[in-house]
Amino acid sequence: MTAAALETRGLVAGYEPDLPIVRGVDLTVAPGELLVLLGPNGAGKSTLVKAIAGVVPVHAGSVHLGGRDITRVAAHRKIGEGLAFVPQTENIFARMTIHENLQLAAAILPKALRAEKIDAMYRRFADLGAKPSRLAGALSGGQRQMLAVARALIVDPPVLILDEPSAGLSPKIVGEVFAMLKEINAGGVTVILVEQNVKAALSIASRAVILVEGRIRHEGAAAALLGDPLVAKLYLGTGHTQTAEQP
Amino acid sequence: MNPQFLMDGLIAGAMIGLGAIGVTLTYSILRFANFAHGEFLSWGAYIALALSGGIGLLSTTLVKPIGPFSFGWSLPLAAVLAIGLTGLLALAVDAALFGRLRARGGAVIILVMASFGASLALRSLLEFLFTSKPAYYTKALQIAVKIGGGLRATPDQLLSLGVALVTVVAIHLLMTRTGIGRSMRAVSENPALAGIAGVDVRKVIRVVWFVGAALACVAGIMTGLLVQIRPYLGHDLLLPLFAAAILGGIGSVPGAMIAGLIVGLSEAAAVQLIGAEWRAAVSFVILVAVLLLRPRGLFGRAA
Secondary structure (H helix, E strand, O other), X not given: OOOOOEEEEEEEEOOEOOEXXXXXXXXXXXXXXXXXXXXXXXXXXXXXXXXXXXXXXXEEEEEEEXXXXXXXXXXXXXXXXXXXXXXXXOOOOOOOEHHHHHHXXXXXXXXXXXXXXXXXXXXXXXXXXXXXXXXXXHOOHHHXXXXXHHHHHOOOOOEEEEEOOXXXXXXXXXXXXXXXXXXXXXXXXXXXXXXXXXXXXXXXXOEEEEEEOOEEEEEEEHHHHHOOHHHHHHHHOHHHHHHHHOO | OOOHHHHHHHHXXXXXXXXXXXXXXXXXXXXXXXXXXXXXXXXXXXXXXXXXXXXXXXXXXXXXXXXXXXXXXXXXXXXXXXXXXXXXXXHHHHHHXXXXXXXXXXXXXXXXHHHHHHHHHHHHHHHHHHOOOOEOOOOOXXXXXXXXXXXXXXXXXXXXXXXXXXXXXXXXXXXXXXXXXXXXXXXXXXXXHHHHOOOOHHHHHHHHHHHHHHHHHHHHHHHHHHOOEOOOHHHHHHHHHHHHHHHHOOOOHXXXXXXXXXXXXXXXXXXXXXXXXXXXXXXXXXXXXXXXXXXXXXOOOOO
């Protein structure tokens, strides 16, 4: 039996030990899946992925990557273990150039590989390669996301987690970012996505998990979830939108 | 106005600049004002004094002055060892005090107060070990030579300027061209993201303590060489160091050095224009003016 790309067992996490935000999450993500984590505000989606990434303390339970327990692995070592994380905001080093951002991320690779990997990212993301000496803080919202994803992908991680990559982007750019994620997933990377942009996320995801008050309330195929009116009304807010539009 | 103030100001400014680089690095990465930083200057100066004396006892030829300078090879050798030991002292202080407070999630004000305590303890220990009587690396007298433009400087002063220049260029290259420099800048900008990107933040913090204290040691030795060595050597420079670090913009290495030169030149000019008793007020005026008018300093970035 193939090990799950990522698995959490009874995960309890939060900033304070006596105030857990994630309350016992059992999540299994198969290799090559594109999973979207959905749920209302405050459901614990971002806290869950931050806990997996090692940014938020885990108080109980465990996190397994490709069958290895990485619960107590320090946050800075998780990228080396094969788990890349792109936070929602401040996900690039704005005071550094594009090239320096990528050099920093490539530093965990053997020296001989670094330049080759950075060049590969420039080929993949032509906007970044066009002017690598540009200050990252001067990039547009879409280009920033591109750089954040390139920084995460440079070490060829088997698992990529993104926290609301569409936040603050125009609809056109959101489409481009999601198409990029779909392509990355097609290349064999397991992608876990936290999103508020429900329809767009479900349209690219293979499976969805809905989190409510720190616990998994529903999971299933993304396509089925997209067409489920009850789930949409209860958890995704689409029912509220319809109500609000009624006179 | 006597143009000699330019040379006096540049020399004082170079020492302030070197010390300010350490302040700006620790401030930008550890995110608190370390008021114990001045003590690393004093400790560096005294460690070099003790080692230089010890080397002198082992070999008298190493005490004979090198060329036009007032000191023998015992001092540069002692300086190299002292730089390492002062760096280790800073690491020990961090491990014993600041690191523990960080691990407990101590607020910035607690770290600042702790740095006041550390400063007092380190200075008192220095007075206990070496007494408060001034000491000197050498008693040899040096004659200032004409260097053009109506300016005079001793060979020791010119060497100190050269060492300061080489050091600041080296630190600038370290920060901009090396992996550890990039990691230091990354931690300075966003420690959480740096960790996610694979940077070992704890290692960076250790490097920052070491480099900051090493630079303080160099500044302390130069101040000891050009003036005298006292337990209050670093403490008395604390206000100019912070004025320079803030004027240069927190996190900017070239900014700290340029601002150090500005502070040094301003102090030297004030001595000639309004009297030596106002020298200390210059740093305070600069500090307050920068905080009121341009808090991010000359080369700092907006928050």
